[in-house]
Amino acid sequence: MRSFLRKFGRDEDGFSLVFVGMGGLALVGASMLAIDVGMLMSARSQAQNAADAGALAGAIALAYDDWDDRTADGPAVVRAIATAKANKVQDVEVAVNPADVVFLNDEAGVASRVQVTVYRDTAHQNAVQTLIAQYFKIATANVSAVAVAEASPANAMTCVKPFTIPDRWIEKNPITTPWTSAADFSRYDKKGNLISPADVYEPAYTDDGGKKVQNPNYSGYNSEKSRGEKLVLRASNASKIQSSFYFSLAMTDDTGGSDYEWNIANCNRKIYGWGSPLIQEPGAKEGPTIHGIQMLIDKDPNAVWNQSTKAVDNSAYGERQSPRVFPIPLYDPDYYDEGHQTGRVATLRTANWIGFFVEYIGSGSEIHGRIIPIGGIRDKTMTTGTNDFPRAIRLVK
Secondary structure (H helix, E strand, O other), X not given: OHHHHHHHHHOOXXXXXXXXXXXXXXXXXXXXXXXXXXXXXXXXXHHHHHHHHHHHHHHHHHHHOOOOOOOXXXXXXXXXXXXXXXXXXXXXXXXXXXXHEEEEOOOOOOOOEEEEEEEEOHHHOOOEEOOOHHHHOOOEEOEEEEEEEEEEEOOEEOOOOOEEEEOOOEOOOOOOOOOOOOOEOOOEOXXXXXXXXXXXXXXXXEEEOOEEEEOOOOOOOOOOOOOOOEEEEEEOOOOOOEOOEEEEEOOOOOOOHHHHHHHHHOOOOOOXXXXXXXXXXXXXXXXXXXXXXXXXXXXXXOOEXXXXXOEEEOOOXXXXXXXXEEEEEEEOHHHHXXXXXXXXXXXXXXXXXXXXXXXXXOHHHOEEEEXXXXXXXXXXXXXXXXXXXOEEEEEXX
């Protein structure tokens, strides 16, 4: 018996099975890591996409639909939730409720940010199912993601059209007449002296010892406050400054009427910042202007303005993407008028931008349309935008 035990103790037959068994366990563990961890990483990435999309949708709704409505039933919250849920995680909707959409302040203290948190976890009864780990009694895993988007003031614009109208001013002359679209900007006499009473234009910035400071008394347009306002554009006769009179502009690489017309019907990528010079084209270019506008209308002929919702309906490009919606650069009327009246070469400079939906071409080459919110861009090399400027949508977290 003792000899048998000694022999059995020295016998290595079948010992390889132990290594095979242990290797099998290691292989299963590695498979769990390779499959489940990879799957969870994919789920985490998809959850982040859902949060990003929801935050961006909320910020867009703030900028375009209603800046002030931040209630659970408001467009910012509703669109944030709907968009986040539309971006599924492994074919399952994420959980996101009104309480998961939070409005935050930016660095300037303005509540321009939308934070969205999405979940696929046990608490919301939609945790991610595992494949291999369930055999080790790990049946589910929790995944969540957070994103913050910002509707921050733009300080630059692209795809502007090659014509400009004056920014809005405070009407003082005659003193009994409020500002209207037919009012004339009257501030200087032929010697550059102030008339009395003189109209007043409050620019977006004032000069404080050589430093640009945002002007809280800015008198110009605000696309949100002016949303739906009727605007009729007419070729300027160069003798008056009226809100409806436009000057035609020369843009990059312009060589004549055909380029001017193309810049209306299409998108010129030149970037204009606040204060950028606007180079005036000689003549009103009424023909190319009307032809270019008609080309825009023909690109989306069924789009119409809905004054009850103050939005564009029936566009083939979606509610905000119609080619009939475009930015118009606004020029500083005070700066131009002072130069015009004193004999200095009258120059134009960018004061702001408004969004414009062109409705139709009227009699006398009039362009009829509505003011509508529009997005802009942020350029780090240019002066920071103000809250009265169009808004740039971006992810900040």
